[in-house]
Amino acid sequence: MEEDPFDFESDALLASSPAVAPKKRKKVIGLDDLLVDHYKEKKRVVERESKLAKTKKTYNSDEEEEDGRVAKLSKYVDECHEKMTHLSDEDDVSIWGLQVFGNQKSPPSFVFTDLQTCSLFHSFLNHEVNSLVELNIESVETFFEGLLTNGWLLKLVCKCGQVEKPIATWTFHLMLYSSKEVLRSAAVDFWCAILSLKNKGDSPPLKIHWLPKYSELKNALETYGYLLISPTKDSCDADMDLGDSKYMGPPQNIRAWIKYVAACSQARNLHFIFSVSEAEELVVATICLFMDRQLLGLSVDLYECILSLINFFKDEEWTASCTKIAKAVALRIPLDINCLRAVECIPAVCLHAKQLRSTISFRILLGYFNKVEDEEEVTRQLTLINLKDKTCDLFRDYIYLVLTENWFLYNPVLKEKTLLNEMWGLFLRNCCCQINITDTRSYASKVRSKASYLLQVTGDTLL
Amino acid sequence: MGTTRRRGGDGGMEENTMAILDTSCFSKSTQHIADDRLSFLEAVRSGFLVPENAPAPTNKIYKEIFQILRVENSLYLIMSSYQLLLEFDKRFPQVYLSTVKKSESSSPSSLPFNELVVVEEAWSPFSFGTDVSPSEKEDHDKTSGSLDPIAFNLLIQDIIKVPDEANTEVQDTKPLRNMLLFQYLVSFLEGDFVTRNLSFKENSDWITLRESFLNMILVSRKIIYKGLIKDCLSAMCQLYQFSMDCSHDLRPQKTESTEVTEKCHTDLAIALPEVVKRTCVSVQKFLLMIIELDSSKKLADMEGWTTRADGVRTPAMEIIMDELTYDKDLLFPFFQALDKQPKLKLDMIVQYFQKYIPKTSVRTRRSSDSTSNSTFGGVLKSFSNGNNTKGIIKKMSTEVAQLLLAHAFQAYISLPSQDSSESKEDDNDDNSLPDVCNHMISAFTCLKKTDGRMVVLPFGKEALFTAAIMLSGNSGV
Numbered sequence: 001m002e003e004d005p006f007d008f009e010s011d012a013l014l015a016s017s018p019a020v021a022p023k024k025r026k027k028v029i030g031l032d033d034l035l036v037d038h039y040k041e042k043k044r045v046v047e048r049e050s051k052l053a054k055t056k057k058t059y060n061s062d063e064e065e066e067d068g069r070v071a072k073l074s075k076y077v078d079e080c081h082e083k084m085t086h087l088s089d090e091d092d093v094s095i096w097g098l099q100v101f102g103n104q105k106s107p108p109s110f111v112f113t114d115l116q117t118c119s120l121f122h123s124f125l126n127h128e129v130n131s132l133v134e135l136n137i138e139s140v141e142t143f144f145e146g147l148l149t150n151g152w153l154l155k156l157v158c159k160c161g162q163v164e165k166p167i168a169t170w171t172f173h174l175m176l177y178s179s180k181e182v183l184r185s186a187a188v189d190f191w192c193a194i195l196s197l198k199n200k201g202d203s204p205p206l207k208i209h210w211l212p213k214y215s216e217l218k219n220a221l222e223t224y225g226y227l228l229i230s231p232t233k234d235s236c237d238a239d240m241d242l243g244d245s246k247y248m249g250p251p252q253n254i255r256a257w258i259k260y261v262a263a264c265s266q267a268r269n270l271h272f273i274f275s276v277s278e279a280e281e282l283v284v285a286t287i288c289l290f291m292d293r294q295l296l297g298l299s300v301d302l303y304e305c306i307l308s309l310i311n312f313f314k315d316e317e318w319t320a321s322c323t324k325i326a327k328a329v330a331l332r333i334p335l336d337i338n339c340l341r342a343v344e345c346i347p348a349v350c351l352h353a354k355q356l357r358s359t360i361s362f363r364i365l366l367g368y369f370n371k372v373e374d375e376e377e378v379t380r381q382l383t384l385i386n387l388k389d390k391t392c393d394l395f396r397d398y399i400y401l402v403l404t405e406n407w408f409l410y411n412p413v414l415k416e417k418t419l420l421n422e423m424w425g426l427f428l429r430n431c432c433c434q435i436n437i438t439d440t441r442s443y444a445s446k447v448r449s450k451a452s453y454l455l456q457v458t459g460d461t462l463l
Numbered sequence: 464m465g466t467t468r469r470r471g472g473d474g475g476m477e478e479n480t481m482a483i484l485d486t487s488c489f490s491k492s493t494q495h496i497a498d499d500r501l502s503f504l505e506a507v508r509s510g511f512l513v514p515e516n517a518p519a520p521t522n523k524i525y526k527e528i529f530q531i532l533r534v535e536n537s538l539y540l541i542m543s544s545y546q547l548l549l550e551f552d553k554r555f556p557q558v559y560l561s562t563v564k565k566s567e568s569s570s571p572s573s574l575p576f577n578e579l580v581v582v583e584e585a586w587s588p589f590s591f592g593t594d595v596s597p598s599e600k601e602d603h604d605k606t607s608g609s610l611d612p613i614a615f616n617l618l619i620q621d622i623i624k625v626p627d628e629a630n631t632e633v634q635d636t637k638p639l640r641n642m643l644l645f646q647y648l649v650s651f652l653e654g655d656f657v658t659r660n661l662s663f664k665e666n667s668d669w670i671t672l673r674e675s676f677l678n679m680i681l682v683s684r685k686i687i688y689k690g691l692i693k694d695c696l697s698a699m700c701q702l703y704q705f706s707m708d709c710s711h712d713l714r715p716q717k718t719e720s721t722e723v724t725e726k727c728h729t730d731l732a733i734a735l736p737e738v739v740k741r742t743c744v745s746v747q748k749f750l751l752m753i754i755e756l757d758s759s760k761k762l763a764d765m766e767g768w769t770t771r772a773d774g775v776r777t778p779a780m781e782i783i784m785d786e787l788t789y790d791k792d793l794l795f796p797f798f799q800a801l802d803k804q805p806k807l808k809l810d811m812i813v814q815y816f817q818k819y820i821p822k823t824s825v826r827t828r829r830s831s832d833s834t835s836n837s838t839f840g841g842v843l844k845s846f847s848n849g850n851n852t853k854g855i856i857k858k859m860s861t862e863v864a865q866l867l868l869a870h871a872f873q874a875y876i877s878l879p880s881q882d883s884s885e886s887k888e889d890d891n892d893d894n895s896l897p898d899v900c901n902h903m904i905s906a907f908t909c910l911k912k913t914d915g916r917m918v919v920l921p922f923g924k925e926a927l928f929t930a931a932i933m934l935s936g937n938s939g940v
Binding site: 095120123124127129132133134135143146147150151152155156159160181182185248250252254255293294295296297298299300301303344348349354409410449450453456457 | 494508550639736877
């Protein structure tokens with residue numbers, strides 16, 4: 001029975017069965033006979049049906065075709081839908097966010113007794129008003145906390161024209177390490193105020209007897225659990241010791257840190273707190289803070305901070321510092337969706353910031369292309385990408401698009417370089433034309449619409 | 464020039480940026496919508512804020528950004544839209560003063576003056592449509608994207624609940640979003656009102672001030688004006704109390720929650736204290752604006768510029784003073800929370816004291832009693848002898864008197880005129896810093912003498928310490 005029983009066109013079945021049947025019928029009805037009979041019967045039914053169908057077809061052929069097409073269409077729609085949901089699932093994976101903080105360390109110890117040595121306190125002890133206030137050595141800390149939180153302390157130091165060392169160190173410690181919101185927010189307000197206080201008229205400027213060094217800021221960040229101090233140590237190492245969520249950084253004091261850094265950079269002309277190279281490191285650290293989704297709600301403060309830091313630099317210092325910062329950022333940020341965040345977190349509102357945004361974009365692009373160092377070569381590499389190729393990583397192309405956009409948009413010098421602009425235009429057109437609208441690959445539609453948007457917006461300058 | 468810049472906004476730009484939101488062809492996941500909204504905001508930013516001479520965004524774009532701020536749940540989007548709206552208002556003000564040299568037109572002798580320019584048909588987050596029935600309201604809200612006065616009042620009532628919501632286990636972005644929305648709205652009202660009020664003071668033009676959004680909200684018949692002021696008071700006190708109390712870490716202690724949810728809780732917890740603090744400052748700003756509007760209106764009333772259409776409204780200051788008088792629990796939370804408006808605070812405390820200081824005592828003291836009575840120095844002098852002091856603390860306890868004096872002193876030394884170390888020349892002698900400090904100390908000494916059992920409260924001690932140091936510092940220099 002090697003013949004296919006359902007192959008009704010086959011002659012073999014028709015030819016052989018009548019010849020075999022009479023011989024065997026004389027004996028016993030075998031299984032084979034039954035089978036053959038069964039086939040015969042079945043064949044008849046099929047023939048009858050096909051005859052019926054033929055007659056029907058003359059009337060209803062349209063309808064039947066329609067049914068088939070509907071079925072086909074719905075099958076395609078289902079398939080597409082499946083692909084789309086699959087696609088969106090894939091895209092969901094790429095959300096930016098880095099583990100910037102690990103476990104907190106215990107804060108440095110601090111001796112409060114120093115506070116008793118300040119002259120502000122001593123001069124009052126024998127004052128006649130002390131009969132009402134009844135201030136003594138034991139109650140000094142609580143009393144000063146009240147002075148600080150209710151804003152008296154600021155007025156007092158302004159009046160006296162000096163911030164004594166015990167007061168400066170005490171408030172600084174509260175600002176960065178106190179677990180009480182009242183104290184840390186009062187302390188940071190105090191520091192921001194004394195740093196920005198300009199001397200008015202003929203009154204002598206406010207003397208701050210102790211100014212924290214850069215190392216204190218850096219230590220504070222490390223105490224909070226900051227992980228990205230050195231580029232070699234990436235977030236993977238950090239996962240090892242992330243056990244106890246109770247000690248996970250950053251603490252609420254991070255807000256004070258951010259505000260304080262902003263105030264320091266704004267006060268460059270009044271007080272020397274950190275050097276140019278230290279400010280560079282702070283810019284890098286601040287960009288890293290932007291990478292932590294836990295700090296999303298502080299973006300207003302972070303923006304203020306990074307802008308103040310960027311404008312800390314004098315114009316003649318900036319070009320060199322900008323490149324150094326960009327290189328450091330490119331080393332620290334992994335080459336994935338996070339690098340877009342690193343670029344987009346820089347508010348492009350002033351010349352320095354625009355330059356930084358452009359330079360960081362370029363540096364990250366360089367990181368993607370091995371052994372490429374100049375602008376022309378990077379852009380040429382972009383034009384060589386074949387987006388039709390099934391193995392082409394469209395997600396990566398999307399990153400290229402955004403990075404190059406930022407690199408070009410915020411660098412006025414590039415506008416004059418016709419060759420670069422032509423190649424950038426070519427890349428954009430490739431992204432538009434080489435990706436079909438029905439392309440279901442991940443990020444295909446994103447690349448396509450981004451490129452066509454950029455072509456529309458920058459069209460007149462490029463073409 | 465500004466008008467043409469705004470109206471000149473080219474349609475192509477709008478179409479292109481709006482298209483980013485319209486790429487949906489299949490049912491999209493929320494992540495996709497969020498992604499599109501993000502790229503929309505980023506495109507709007509780079510299109511309208513980055514170029515130096517960019518046109519102002521069209522109303523459609525404004526509406527879309529505002530909508531994101533109102534409905535979005537992702538903190539990232541809320542923050543981005545909030546910041547973008549603030550930056551737009553700074554860059555493209557809807558009302559501004561432009562200096563016009565009058566000499567070009569008619570009189571050659573006149574000085575250049577500031578003319579108020581109001582951008583026509585500009586987008587606003589408020590709508591005052593009267594033809595909307597409550598049943599349609601929900602639809603209306605969704606389509607127009609703007610808030611009517613009722614919605615604004617409801618928002619303030621939501622803010623009162625923030626501290627309670629934040630203390631419960633369930634943490635979502637709604638409280639934070641509401642507070643940021645309120646901050647934006649106040650900043651919008653401020654931009655509109657402050658400019659118009661300035662122009663009113665210079666050009667005596669009541670009509671433009673009447674048309675300010677702030678006035679339109681306050682005169683709206685849809686809301687109960689007194690209720691709005693009371694809501695503001697309780698919002699201010701609640702928020703301030705909350706921001707002072709949250710000494711502990713707000714992040715949830717539970718460890719079993721997955722990484723992602725825990726992170727999104729932490730980001731809310733870290734942002735909350737700061738946002739609460741700023742919202743509290745916004746409420747103060749809002750109240751101050753209403754009080755300034757009241758005083759401008761009083762002036763317009765006296766000059767006869769107002770019409771019957773302007774109606775009669777109880778000044779906010781009166782409502783607040785009444786509230787403080789009848790609700791004693793509100794008194795100190797309110798003055799403690801009112802930390803960013805020293806002048807208002809000092810005025811209020813002086814007014815409050817006036818109710819309790821026996822009138823005769825002040826009259827005998829000076830011939831021109833009105834000036835003496837209405838300054839802080841005058842109030843302090845009422846505490847200079849035993850009889851007067853006794854009379855006052857019969858009506859208010861020594862604790863209240865102490866705290867009010869200390870609060871007034873705190874406001875006094877925070878006045879901008881005190882910062883410049885030279886007291887204003889138009890102040891009378893009672894109000895110079897050394898005098899005020901001396902009188903503070905003697906007032907407390909007198910209180911103590913009158914009531915032997917009196918314990919000086921910590922806040923009073925701090926004030927006395929400050930007064931003493933201020934005096935000695937003064938003599939030392």
